[in-house]
Structure formats: C-alpha cells, structure tokens
Amino acid sequence: MAHFLPLSRVARLVGESRTVIQRMIHDGKLSTFDGMVDMNELLRVFPDVQWEDNGEFKRVEEIKAKAFARRVYEHALPDKEVLAERLFEMGREFAAAKTLLLHYDEVLRFLDDKLDDVTEAGAGVANPAVQQAVVDLKQWLRQELEARPKDTERAQSLLAQENVMRIMSAQVTVLPAGHEFSVEGNDTLLEAALRAGIPLNYGCSNGNCGECKARLVSGQVKKVHPHDFVLKDAEKADGAFLLCSYTAVNDVVVEAGVSGADDIPLQDISTRVKAVEMLNDRIAALHLTAPRSQRLHFLAGQRVTLTADGVSGEYYVASCPCEERHIELHIRRDNRPFSRHALADLAKEDVVRVDGPHGRFVMKLDSRRPVIFVAWEDGFAPIKSLVQHAMSLEIAESMSLYWVAGAVADSVGHYQENLCRAWADALDDFTYQALDTAAGTTAAIAESILAQHPDLYRADIYAAGPHAFLQALQAGALARGLSPLGWHGETIE
Ligand code: FES
Structure with a gap:
C-alpha cells in the first residue's frame, strides 16, 4: 500500500530545507506523485537517515523529561481538544488499515484452501503442467507470506516518525498562491503563517475585523479563540472561518488572501x-x-x-x-x-x-529563483529584514548577500558582519561578501558584484543604497540579462 507524504513533511523528516527537496525533484533525484512523495521513494533516496534521531522525537523526549512543565506544554503541544481529535483521526486510520489487513488475511486463507483443493484433486488432473503450476503458485505464496518485507525496520521508523509529526503539527497549503507552512503547538493558522513568513491578510488578529476570513477547501479546522466578528450562515456553509481564531486539526488546504504592500492598512x-x-x-x-x-x-x-x-x-x-x-x-x-x-x-x-x-520595496513571494541582495551602508536594515523573510519562506533557490560599507569615520561600517557570516555558515545556498566603499567608483563596485553572476536572466536583485550606485547596478544587471521584473531597488541617500 503506497503511503504519500507532503513535501514540507518530507523536508522536516530528512532534516533538509524545502528548497533542497524541491531542487532534488527538479533534478530528477526524487520522484513525486501529485506533489507528494511515496514513503518507499523516500527510503530509497535517503538510505542513511536515522529517523529515530530526528528532532521531532527529541522534542517529544524533552517534553516527557520536563514532565509537561506548563511553558513547554503550551508551546510544544497542540490544544488538548485538537490533540484528542488528531489522535482520534489517527485511531480511525489505524482501524481502517487493520480491517483491511484482516480482510486480506481472509482472502489469502481462502485462496490457500482453494489451491489445496486443486492439488488434492490434482491426481485426477490430466495436464501435469497445470498441476505443477498450481503447486509452484502455492509454494511461492507461502514463501512470500513468510518473508519479511525489505527495509521493514526503516519503514517502521519512518512511519512512526511521521505519525509523531502528524500529532505535533499539521500542514497547511494556501491557495491560490500555493504557500505551505506547518501549525505547531496551540498556534492559530494566522500565527503559524506569520511565523513562517507568509503574510496572510489580517487586521486586528483577535477576531474583531474579519480581515483574516478564509475558506476551508479540505481538512478540518477547530476554533481555539472566540471571535466577535459575525460570519453569515451562507459564508459558514461555504467553509468560511477566521484564521486568527482557528487552528488546523489535520492537514488542510485553505483559500486565503496574501497581503501585498498596498493591502496592509496603516x-x-x-x-x-x-x-x-x-x-x-x-x-x-x-x-x-x-x-x-x-x-x-x-x-x-x-x-x-x-x-x-x-x-x-x-x-x-x-x-x-x-x-x-x-x-x-x-x-x-x-x-x-x-x-x-x-x-x-x-x-x-x-x-x-x-x-x-x-513603501513597496518588498519580497516577491512567488519567485523560486536565485536572489541577490545588495546593501549600501545602513541600507542593510531593509535588506536584513528581506534576507530573514526569504529564509523563513525557504523559496529562493540560492541567496547571495553583498554589503558595501567603509571604514572611514562617516561610514557605519559592516556593523552586523558576524550575523551575515553566521548565515553563510549555517545555510548551504547562502553566500556573503563584504565590499569596501573605497574599493572604486560606484560603477566599479556594481560591476564587481555583477561579474560574479553570469546567469542573471533568472535572478531577482534587491538593492538598497544611494541613487548613483543603484543606477549603475541596475544598468549593469539589465545589460547582463536581468529581467526588468527582477529588479527591486530602494534609494537610500
Ligand atoms: S484579523 Fe481581525 S478578525 Fe482575524
């Protein structure tokens, strides 16, 4: 029986980022079916992963060790009613699987008896080839039933790990944008989305304004905070609910609006x-x-x-x-x-x-391309926010950060350089380079950055700095094949 897993859960199970998993799929190293990964395919591609050492098990161990101390309990486990529903749902799946297995067992016994009947009556069968085929089939059937399936232990570990994950968190897919995130602890869907860097529409965040109204397409949600905003009966019948009041019981698909720069109220x-x-x-x-x-x-x-x-x-x-x-x-x-x-x-x-x-100097959420961030002096502030947002979204194919600052008295210097280096150390697809404002003209500095990116035609550039520098960078980038839609500049003098 095939067992399929969503990509986000696969990423967490194998301890890789979603970007890495997506690249493996793109490169043909991991096959998917309808955007899901078969458990056997996962075992094939990641033969060395120790599922029991995975963070989720450790987290459960930590919770047990701390004897459900109140703080840990609140942050790590779902609301108790949600927990009960998830366990109930899992129990139902387990019961369905067990019923099916019992049925298969009966069918096999029946088949075995029938084959016995045929071989016993076989003395009278004229065609010895047919009789031999029946004997062979019976022998094969017994051997197969006695043999342990390949990879049993690893498959059991993976399934156990996935079950723990499904109890601790639920996966959410947001339509039409296709964003994915997981809901952990007793977070509402809105809190979990914002934590994952997905800017779903919202206003008050406490059930009054109705701005976070969404529609449930599949799965089950549960109210965890009361709300004063009144949903019409027709809306409720159509699956409408408030993201700031509900959490996910199991994996859900929702239709919800994602905020652009112009949608956010002052x-x-x-x-x-x-x-x-x-x-x-x-x-x-x-x-x-x-x-x-x-x-x-x-x-x-x-x-x-x-x-x-x-x-x-x-x-x-x-x-x-x-x-x-x-x-x-x-x-x-x-x-x-x-x-x-x-x-x-x-x-x-x-x-x-x-x-x-x-301001409109914001991240393009649908880009799956390499992203180049360029900060000039304290233009690093918005760039830092964008880099962290891109990290939490895990959508960029790779990230390159350039920070141009000087050592002279009127320069702020590379004032958070350790942080940039830590990002580069921690992430496989992140590079960081510090550049000196005194290294040449603004055009020469822009050129030295662009020369490191020969395939600009499928990149996005986010740059914050003085007008002259941005002009040189933009002109150079467009000349090297950057799409005009890939340019995002913010002038900071
Ligand atoms: S954000 Fe206002 S009701 Fe949810």
Whole structure:
C-alpha cells in the first residue's frame, strides 16, 4: 500500500530545507506523485537517515523529561481538544488499515484452501503442467507470506516518525498562491503563517475585523479563540472561518488572501523600548516590543515613522515580520532629531509610537529563483529584514548577500558582519561578501558584484543604497540579462 507524504513533511523528516527537496525533484533525484512523495521513494533516496534521531522525537523526549512543565506544554503541544481529535483521526486510520489487513488475511486463507483443493484433486488432473503450476503458485505464496518485507525496520521508523509529526503539527497549503507552512503547538493558522513568513491578510488578529476570513477547501479546522466578528450562515456553509481564531486539526488546504504592500492598512501602535543596543559608535539597534494584542503588520523591506517625546523620524524595519512582537530599527548617529533623541535619551520601557508601514520595496513571494541582495551602508536594515523573510519562506533557490560599507569615520561600517557570516555558515545556498566603499567608483563596485553572476536572466536583485550606485547596478544587471521584473531597488541617500 503506497503511503504519500507532503513535501514540507518530507523536508522536516530528512532534516533538509524545502528548497533542497524541491531542487532534488527538479533534478530528477526524487520522484513525486501529485506533489507528494511515496514513503518507499523516500527510503530509497535517503538510505542513511536515522529517523529515530530526528528532532521531532527529541522534542517529544524533552517534553516527557520536563514532565509537561506548563511553558513547554503550551508551546510544544497542540490544544488538548485538537490533540484528542488528531489522535482520534489517527485511531480511525489505524482501524481502517487493520480491517483491511484482516480482510486480506481472509482472502489469502481462502485462496490457500482453494489451491489445496486443486492439488488434492490434482491426481485426477490430466495436464501435469497445470498441476505443477498450481503447486509452484502455492509454494511461492507461502514463501512470500513468510518473508519479511525489505527495509521493514526503516519503514517502521519512518512511519512512526511521521505519525509523531502528524500529532505535533499539521500542514497547511494556501491557495491560490500555493504557500505551505506547518501549525505547531496551540498556534492559530494566522500565527503559524506569520511565523513562517507568509503574510496572510489580517487586521486586528483577535477576531474583531474579519480581515483574516478564509475558506476551508479540505481538512478540518477547530476554533481555539472566540471571535466577535459575525460570519453569515451562507459564508459558514461555504467553509468560511477566521484564521486568527482557528487552528488546523489535520492537514488542510485553505483559500486565503496574501497581503501585498498596498493591502496592509496603516497602523498606529504604541510600543515600548526593549533596548538601545550600540552596534558600534556610529549606529545603534533600537529594539521595540509591540503590545501582545497589536503586533505590527508589515512586509519585510518596509519603513515606519517613529515618534518619541514629540520627536519623529522615518526608519526601515530591520527585523522579520515573522518575529511576532519584536521590531528592530537601525538608528545611525547623525543630525536627524529622532536619531539624536534616540541615542541620547531613549531608555528601556520608554514609549515609542510606530506609524506605518510605508513603501513597496518588498519580497516577491512567488519567485523560486536565485536572489541577490545588495546593501549600501545602513541600507542593510531593509535588506536584513528581506534576507530573514526569504529564509523563513525557504523559496529562493540560492541567496547571495553583498554589503558595501567603509571604514572611514562617516561610514557605519559592516556593523552586523558576524550575523551575515553566521548565515553563510549555517545555510548551504547562502553566500556573503563584504565590499569596501573605497574599493572604486560606484560603477566599479556594481560591476564587481555583477561579474560574479553570469546567469542573471533568472535572478531577482534587491538593492538598497544611494541613487548613483543603484543606477549603475541596475544598468549593469539589465545589460547582463536581468529581467526588468527582477529588479527591486530602494534609494537610500
Ligand atoms: S484579523 Fe481581525 S478578525 Fe482575524
């Protein structure tokens, strides 16, 4: 009996990213059927994976070891009713499989008896070839039934691992975009999607506005938070539900809107300073925390207006939208009023108002191509957010990051270089290169980046920096075959 697994679950089972699995499929190294992978194919392609050592088992062991300490319980396990439903669903599948096996057993016994009848009556059968064929068939049948199937132990481990995964999490496919993510712990579908970097439409995130309305195409969802927004009976009959109130019981397919830069409503959020972290003597990271009930809805690459004590300034968000309540901004030491105020006066727990988001320098979510990120000086802030967003989405075929900054006094320098190097160390398809602003003219620096990418015709470039540099980079890239649709530039002087 074939057992098929969705790609996201395959990636987690073998400990690879979805990008790697997709590339194997593209290269013909792993076969799929309707976008799913057969368990036997998985065992063939990954003969060395130790399924028992997989993170999911370890997580279960951790939970057991901590004796269901409240915090672990809340974060790692699904809502208890969802857990019960998943176990019930699995029990039903197990019962169906067992019933089928019992039926097959009966059929085989019947066949065995019939073959006995034929061989016993065989003395009278005129054709000895027919009689021999029946004897051979019976012998073959017995041998096959006694033999243990190949790879039994590995197949059992894989199935056990997959069952644990199905109890701990559910897979979600979003139509029509085709995004996939998994729902873990007692997350709602909205929380899980945002954590995975998928910007589904939403407004209040607490059941009041109806902006997160979606339609269930298949699978089962369960309400885990009450909502005041009223769905019409006809909508409910058509499968409508609110992503911020429901979680997935089993693997589900939903129809839901994904936000573009123009779809996100302007927000005005009162945040608290978590820390002002000096990254070097010329730039600081301002860490803000949004209220529990009002996280900032934005896309990677966008900017916001900050106001504290009547002083305002506009800055790019450097954190990923997947980071829940944390908002990071890079504040350069300069003469702008907010910069001076932030670096001199802001302290932990101070209130900072955040208005926004603004801007269209955002990630193309449907691109499965190599992505080149280029930051000039503190243009690194939006690029950092985009890189983290691309990592959480796992859609880019490969990522190359170039950061141009100088060592002179008016430069911010490569102020988070360790982080960039850590990304390059941790990810197979991620490269990082630091470039010096003094290495040549802007055109020469642009050229030195582009010379490393001979196949620009199927790439996306996201670049943030001064106009002259972007102009040189864009012209050079288009001349080397970049599609105009693959260019995404943000001027930051
Ligand atoms: S986001 Fe407002 S109801 Fe779900």
